[in-house]
Amino acid sequence: MGSFRDKFSLSYLNPPRSQPASSSDAPPGMEEALLTWGKQVVETLDTAPNQSLRALEILDKLNVRADTLFPVINHLTSNGYLARLQEDPKGNDLYKLTDRGKKLLA
Numbered sequence: 319m320g321s322f323r324d325k326f327s328l329s330y331l332n333p334p335r336s337q338p339a340s341s342s343d344a345p346p347g348m349e350e351a352l353l354t355w356g357k358q359v360v361e362t363l364d365t366a367p368n369q370s371l372r373a374l375e376i377l378d379k380l381n382v383r384a385d386t387l388f389p390v391i392n393h394l395t396s397n398g399y400l401a402r403l404q405e406d407p408k409g410n411d412l413y414k415l416t417d418r419g420k421k422l423l424a
Contacts, residue, residue: 360415369414
């Protein structure tokens, strides 16, 4: 699936030469930032019927740019906070909140 840097277009961030790259090549604080945005996505899904919405519906409810939201949704999905129920050829996939995602609300 590619590294974190590739997924979020952060390839210009190189680790200092004195330190080896860790297994998680995310910059410090990035996970927290993604989960902060992710919590808004989770809260939106929690209030939706069947706790599921299409990507563009989430986008509309949060009133954010697609280039901000889609990396967050992809991160939440790849880490088990959301489940992709249906793929759409145009990217308007259907997502559902998982039990792990519900724990972010606590």
